[in-house]
């Protein structure tokens with residue numbers, strides 16, 4: 629695995645947690661899953677136990693085992709393995725952060741506590757800091773996903789002076805459509821080497837324009853190759869090809885979202 633000091637960039641697949649039909653974690657397919665991402669999708673970074681991986685629906689023990697398996701199977705194949713360690717219990721979160729460090733993960737990410745919610749920036753920062761301190765050698769990412777946590781504190785506000793409180797802060801995973809907030813995060817932190825990772829796959833091209841340095845998402849599990857083509861087109865300033873790739877990705881995600889909404893209604 630790459631040195632944890634290396635900046636996290638490009639695509640990061642938010643891994644699905646494989647389950648057996650009996651609701652147990654199916655560890656046996658994780659090795660193949662890594663090979664598939666690297667060889668078929670050209671994706672060499674993963675984000676484990678997040679929204680897609682249903683980390684918040686797993687027990688702490690399951691989360692530890694899942695993290696261990698991804699790190700073990702990703703060794704010498706993946707560039708970076710980031711473990712989401714957010715939890716309602718600070719102690720659980722700290723335990724998972726310590727564990728991520730012990731097993732040799734490359735970073736940790738944390739969402740805002742979402743039941744009894746932090747009322748303001750300082751309360752949220754203090755929580756994040758307590759978790760980050762449990763893994764003082766690991767890069768720390770804040771996972772901003774207000775639609776699911778209900779915590780609407782703007783990322784721009786949170787980032788203001790964050791390294792004074794959390795020295796290991798390395799970046800933001802931004803899963804929201806507010807490009808004013810995202811753009812201001814980038815604009816106001818130009819001096820820092822933060823990773824600005826966008827998390828709304830259907831709108832990634834707009835976020836690239838705003839300065840995103842990478843992306844974390846569920847669709848990079850199976851549309852990593854396609855999205856990489858969009859990133860390459862953007863990189864060579866071929867915006868019309870980049871837009872065609874984004875539209876193609878949008879048509880697929882739109883189709884899926886409509887399917888899902890039929891199930892939910």
Ligand SMILES: CC(=O)N[C@H](C=O)[C@@H](O)[C@H](O)[C@H](O)CO
Pocket residue numbers: 642679680803827828829830844845846847881
């Ligand atoms: C809420 C959620 O799961 N968001 C994912 C990550 O942030 C995205 O990758 C979406 O799955 C994707 O953008 C499709 O809407």
Ligand SMILES: CC(=O)C(=O)O
Pocket residue numbers: 642675677678679680681801827844845846
């Ligand atoms: C998309 C993402 O980052 C997650 O599933 O947590």
